Amino acid sequence: xxxxxxxxxxxxxxxxxxxxxxxxxxxxxxxxxxxxxxxxxxxxxxxxxxxxxxxxxxxxxxxxxxxxxxxxxxxxxxxxxxxxxxxxxxxxxxxxxxxxxxxxxxxxxxxxxxxxxxxxxxxxxxxxxxxxxxxxxxxxxxxxxxxxxxxxxxxxxxxxxxxxxxxxxxxxxxxxxxxxxxxxxxxxxxxxxxxxxxxxxxxxxxxxxxxxxxxxxxxxxxxxxxxxxxxxxxxxxxxxxxxxxxxxxxxxxxxxxxxxxxxxxxxxxxxxxxxxxxxxxxxxxxxxxx
Amino acid sequence: xxxxxxxxxxxxxxxxxxxxxxxxxxxxxxxxxxxxxxxxxxxxxxxxxxxxxxxxxxxxxxxxxxxxxxxxxxxxxxxxxxxxxxxxxxxxxxxxxxxxxxxxxxxxxxxxxxxxxxxxxxxxxxxxxxxxxxxxxxxxxxxxxxxxxxxxxxxxxxxxxxxxxxxxxxxxxxxxxxxxxxxxxxxxxxxxxxxxxxxxxxxxxxxxxxxxxxxxxxxxxxxxxxxxxxxxxxxxxxxxxxxxxxxxxxxxxxxxxxxxxxxxxxxxxxxxxxxxxxxxxxxxxxxxxxxxxxxxxxxxxxxxxxxxxxxxxxxxxxxxxxxxxxxxxxxxxx
Numbered sequence: 001x002x003x004x005x006x007x008x009x010x011x012x013x014x015x016x017x018x019x020x021x022x023x024x025x026x027x028x029x030x031x032x033x034x035x036x037x038x039x040x041x042x043x044x045x046x047x048x049x050x051x052x053x054x055x056x057x058x059x060x061x062x063x064x065x066x067x068x069x070x071x072x073x074x075x076x077x078x079x080x081x082x083x084x085x086x087x088x089x090x091x092x093x094x095x096x097x098x099x100x101x102x103x104x105x106x107x108x109x110x111x112x113x114x115x116x117x118x119x120x121x122x123x124x125x126x127x128x129x130x131x132x133x134x135x136x137x138x139x140x141x142x143x144x145x146x147x148x149x150x151x152x153x154x155x156x157x158x159x160x161x162x163x164x165x166x167x168x169x170x171x172x173x174x175x176x177x178x179x180x181x182x183x184x185x186x187x188x189x190x191x192x193x194x195x196x197x198x199x200x201x202x203x204x205x206x207x208x209x210x211x212x213x214x215x216x217x218x219x220x221x222x223x224x225x226x227x228x229x230x231x232x233x234x235x236x237x238x239x240x241x242x243x244x245x246x247x248x249x250x251x252x253x254x255x256x257x258x259x260x261x262x263x264x265x266x267x268x269x270x271x272x273x274x275x276x277x278x279x280x281x282x283x284x285x286x287x288x289x290x
Numbered sequence: 291x292x293x294x295x296x297x298x299x300x301x302x303x304x305x306x307x308x309x310x311x312x313x314x315x316x317x318x319x320x321x322x323x324x325x326x327x328x329x330x331x332x333x334x335x336x337x338x339x340x341x342x343x344x345x346x347x348x349x350x351x352x353x354x355x356x357x358x359x360x361x362x363x364x365x366x367x368x369x370x371x372x373x374x375x376x377x378x379x380x381x382x383x384x385x386x387x388x389x390x391x392x393x394x395x396x397x398x399x400x401x402x403x404x405x406x407x408x409x410x411x412x413x414x415x416x417x418x419x420x421x422x423x424x425x426x427x428x429x430x431x432x433x434x435x436x437x438x439x440x441x442x443x444x445x446x447x448x449x450x451x452x453x454x455x456x457x458x459x460x461x462x463x464x465x466x467x468x469x470x471x472x473x474x475x476x477x478x479x480x481x482x483x484x485x486x487x488x489x490x491x492x493x494x495x496x497x498x499x500x501x502x503x504x505x506x507x508x509x510x511x512x513x514x515x516x517x518x519x520x521x522x523x524x525x526x527x528x529x530x531x532x533x534x535x536x537x538x539x540x541x542x543x544x545x546x547x548x549x550x551x552x553x554x555x556x557x558x559x560x561x562x563x564x565x566x567x568x569x570x571x572x573x574x575x576x577x578x579x580x581x582x583x584x585x586x587x588x589x590x591x592x593x594x595x596x597x598x599x600x601x602x603x604x605x606x607x608x609x610x611x612x613x614x615x616x617x618x619x620x621x622x623x624x
Contacts, residue, residue: 080621080622082618110579282408
């Protein structure tokens with residue numbers, strides 16, 4: 001029973017962190033129909049950014065979260081015109097061109113990181129590392145809890161922004177119907193840039209926590225591509241609230257398969273579920289996706 | 291100015307120079323193992339292998355417009371079926387190849403039925419998930435040797451592998467030419483790529499055609515996977531089912547020109563040339579990933595028709611750096 005509870009909490013904690021990646025990724029698809037294969041590379045670069053900042057400037061990596069958000073926001077803002085070019089214009093399959101373009105970006109980033117920093121595994125530690133919080137029945141590693149709190153807070157703030165502000169309304173309008181939104185005076189391209197930049201910022205920031213929780217290496221991105229795709233496929237592409245359900249589900253599956261079957265089967269289970277979900281319910285398990 | 295989406299090919303020019311060129315090329319390819327060192331035989335075999343794989347991907351990705359991001363799975367399946375057949379079941383090599391190809395095609399048909407209902411990015415993600423799933427299966431099964439891989443009976447005969455790869459890849463190109471460039475089947479695929487609903491409406495059995503194309507495009511990677519496994523004699527999940535195999539197929543076709551007959555050949559030749567040259571200069575290096583990634587980005591942004599598109603001058607290439615810079619500046623609003 002205690003093992004069960006521990007597994008459940010562990011899963012939920014990891015899921016909470018993955019949700020942040022999923023929310024931005026899902027919105028990207030909803031607003032611009034871009035499936036970003038480079039999502040894992042944003043995570044990886046975020047983790048490295050934290051590593052280098054800590055290495056040269058000292059301090060706790062958590063201190064740099066706002067700075068990393070700003071850096072990655074700017075990077076996303078600069079990359080966006082290229083993606084926009086790839087998905088627009090007189091091409092046969094614009095959405096597929098976007099997919100292939102981000103796939104190229106991810107290869108470029110992964111290759112660049114591997115060439116520059118090699119295969120060494122690095123780590124950053126924060127003042128929370130190694131501490132734990134006692135919850136009566138069970139104890140939790142403080143860093144995991146912090147990751148979960150970060151995930152929940154960021155997601156809540158993001159949802160408030162999306163559902164409570166004027167800008168959020170124009171983002172959702174663009175996601176619902178691009179042409180109509182444009183006719184009603186929404187600067188669709190600017191909304192796209194904003195969404196992509198925010199997504200890059202959030203994902204880079206999550207990378208810091210992921211890097212602190214696990215370890216940092218140039219090939220770490222692949223895992224988070226899988227996670228992001230899993231979450232968004234199960235949530236229904238472009239349906240943001242579904243991401244929360246699917247993210248928690250991902251954490252739970254990962255933790256339960258790992259504990260009760262074998263860690264070797266977790267990825268297989270995730271891919272199988274993703275594949276079946278696409279076949280049975282392409283619009284997500286809540287049937288609300290695009 | 292509008293360009294017709296499906297080009298009508300101009301009536302054949304005089305065939306004589308092309309035939310001469312073709313005969314010269316065929317002779318050169320056939321005589322190659324007698325004239326160059328074993329190192330270059332190996333490189334040539336690799337180029338031929340990839341040329342075949344790229345064209346196989348092109349059948350579903352380029353001609354049909356369904357980007358399969360898990361095509362490496364069929365290659366890996368072929369490698370493992372041949373490997374298991376030869377070591378565990380004691381099959382001769384040709385039988386292993388035949389079974390590999392047929393199984394890959396059958397698997398493609400089976401998963402194609404549900405998967406090909408998905409469009410665009412959904413199809414790409416589903417095939418990607420499927421390919422990765424197969425890799426996980428190979429990693430956990432006993433019969434595949436798990437993550438440690440398996441050994442095949444060694445057969446060190448470079449010309450043999452050169453000729454069998456040459457034969458298979460030639461078969462891929464001949465099949466593509468006859469079935470896709472010179473028969474109604476090819477036009478049906480193009481119709482599906484251009485407008486699937488319209489194709490359906492004019493009476494194309496889109497489901498059947500798509501499944502046939504998918505199975506055909508999986509058959510050859512299955513066979514080539516078997517050849518590759520016997521050639522390598524030692525395979526493990528990352529070497530025959532790794533993501534890079536699918537990636538390279540996609541890159542080669544994009545670089546050469548999607549949905550064109552010569553594109554995959556050009557793309558495979560160039561990518562192999564670049565990656566091997568880098569390898570010669572720097573040894574084991576990850577720099578080729580940077581170059582491949584940059585190449586994909588540039589192709590998507592500036593030459594969507596690939597190299598063949600540039601040669602045919604179908605679309606004005608936007609390769610002028612200054613124009614590209616201005617274009618980008620206009621779009622980043624500070």
